[in-house]
Amino acid sequence: MSAQREMKEKNPWPTPVTIIIIIVIGVIAIVALVTVAVLQNKSVPQKYKYGIVLDAGSSHTALYIYQWPAEKDNNTGRVEQTHSCKVKGKGISSYASEPWKAGESLKECMGEAENTVPKERAHETPLYLGATAGMRLLDIVNSSASKNVFQAVEKALQNSPFSYQGARILSGQEEGAFGWVTVNYLDDRLKQGLKTTGALDLGGASTQISFISDNFDGSESPINSVNFRLYGNDYNLYTHSFLCYGKDQVLKMVLANQTQSGATTVLDPCFHSGYNETKNYSVLYDSPCVSGRKPQEAPEKFDHIGKGNFQECQKAVKSVFNFTFCKHSRCSFNGVFQPPLQGPFGAFSAYYFVMNFLNLTDTSMPLETVKQKLSQYCGTSWDKIKRQHPTVNVKYLAEYCFSGTYILTLLTEGYDFTAETYSNIKFIKKIKGSDAGWTLGYMLNLTNMIPAEAPDSPPLPHAGYVSIVTLMTILLIGLLLFVALRIFWPRCSKKTQIV
Numbered sequence: 001m002s003a004q005r006e007m008k009e010k011n012p013w014p015t016p017v018t019i020i021i022i023i024v025i026g027v028i029a030i031v032a033l034v035t036v037a038v039l040q041n042k043s044v045p046q047k048y049k050y051g052i053v054l055d056a057g058s059s060h061t062a063l064y065i066y067q068w069p070a071e072k073d074n075n076t077g078r079v080e081q082t083h084s085c086k087v088k089g090k091g092i093s094s095y096a097s098e099p100w101k102a103g104e105s106l107k108e109c110m111g112e113a114e115n116t117v118p119k120e121r122a123h124e125t126p127l128y129l130g131a132t133a134g135m136r137l138l139d140i141v142n143s144s145a146s147k148n149v150f151q152a153v154e155k156a157l158q159n160s161p162f163s164y165q166g167a168r169i170l171s172g173q174e175e176g177a178f179g180w181v182t183v184n185y186l187d188d189r190l191k192q193g194l195k196t197t198g199a200l201d202l203g204g205a206s207t208q209i210s211f212i213s214d215n216f217d218g219s220e221s222p223i224n225s226v227n228f229r230l231y232g233n234d235y236n237l238y239t240h241s242f243l244c245y246g247k248d249q250v251l252k253m254v255l256a257n258q259t260q261s262g263a264t265t266v267l268d269p270c271f272h273s274g275y276n277e278t279k280n281y282s283v284l285y286d287s288p289c290v291s292g293r294k295p296q297e298a299p300e301k302f303d304h305i306g307k308g309n310f311q312e313c314q315k316a317v318k319s320v321f322n323f324t325f326c327k328h329s330r331c332s333f334n335g336v337f338q339p340p341l342q343g344p345f346g347a348f349s350a351y352y353f354v355m356n357f358l359n360l361t362d363t364s365m366p367l368e369t370v371k372q373k374l375s376q377y378c379g380t381s382w383d384k385i386k387r388q389h390p391t392v393n394v395k396y397l398a399e400y401c402f403s404g405t406y407i408l409t410l411l412t413e414g415y416d417f418t419a420e421t422y423s424n425i426k427f428i429k430k431i432k433g434s435d436a437g438w439t440l441g442y443m444l445n446l447t448n449m450i451p452a453e454a455p456d457s458p459p460l461p462h463a464g465y466v467s468i469v470t471l472m473t474i475l476l477i478g479l480l481l482f483v484a485l486r487i488f489w490p491r492c493s494k495k496t497q498i499v
């Protein structure tokens, strides 16, 4: 025994039980990782923040509610329209003689807003009211009446549960620029630094044109220039708002031109034959866009009789544009500078209402065909038009021939769209569910929701990051197990080892 080598049964490697424990732990780790990855990526119910803007237009007021994800840092999540409400009755400027009614008129839509925004969010929801050309005109003729209207609406809005941020008249430049921001924000052109879309906005009392032109740096006409730095890109926007060139005021101007003799009967080519309404001279001449031109010997009323002639209507409409003077290198009309048109354009508000009604939103149709169709429409008798559209508001219905003619004249004669460039225009109401108009751009600006600089973004999106970490961990564990099995398994099977 002494000289004998000692035979010893010894196994220095882990037992099969240990290996099974390692495998079980590995499998649990993999399952846990996959579960975490799946749960991380599962959509959880979104929490939203809200903002409300009231668009107090010349013809009506509309309320828009916007929402965006609450958990995004610095409110950088996508903003979308979640609800809109059309205030019953006319625009707030029409309540000049009974301002309290302007406040009252907003109550129904404010009630809808209270039902839309969750109660716990109401106190932190900003509420803005912006008034446009109707109030600009009232402010010109009667600034104290305009103040009284604002006092009445302020009182109604301050009593709401929302965070009221004020009511004010937007300048024409702001209206144009914020409309452009809205269109390009909704189209995702700003964040991605893509080529932008121009904005054409037609209201009742004013109209706006806004676009980026390579030939415009602001130097030739600084009043038409607005500079933005958005998401790290600089924009030098050309914008102009023509006060009195909204379609309701142009209608007044065209009628004023036809009533200069103080006639008791006016044969109007822009209204359908068979149309016959008695109207007041005082109502026609109540706006600063035509005041001062009322004929001295005018009777109290006149008979407004339709003639239904597109060519003559075009001539009558053209008479409200002045093309004779221009102190710049080039002008649109009325001596207003305009650089050469550039890029696609979105045309919204009344552009859309009118062209949609007339079935003329397809701009791939040759301009000549559009004119022919409109000419045919204008030549249709008033009786037939009423029979064809029994549910349409008669006031709007009577004016579509005029409005269509004005739109084509403004675009082609006023802004210089040609038969070739007409197809660059797209008549739009909404973009991705949100109405095109100045309100969204206004709120994005006031709440600083478009950063000047592009936000630093992580190299990988969250889901990508989780997936890659999971995959790498699974591979690593697999590799370890493989190595362990290669080392341990064959030796485990050997029962004894001689040392």
Ligand SMILES: O=c1ccn([C@@H]2O[C@H](COP(=O)(O)OP(=O)(O)O)[C@@H](O)[C@H]2O)c(=O)[nH]1
Pocket: 056, 057, 058, 059, 060, 091, 132, 133, 134, 202, 203, 204, 205, 206, 246, 247, 248, 349, 350, 353, 354, 396
């Ligand atoms: O279904 C509709 C709704 C509105 N409008 C017209 O669109 C214009 C909208 O003007 P708004 O009051 O919004 O604008 P503002 O003059 O303040 O810019 C007005 O001429 C309305 O008569 C229309 O033709 N059809």
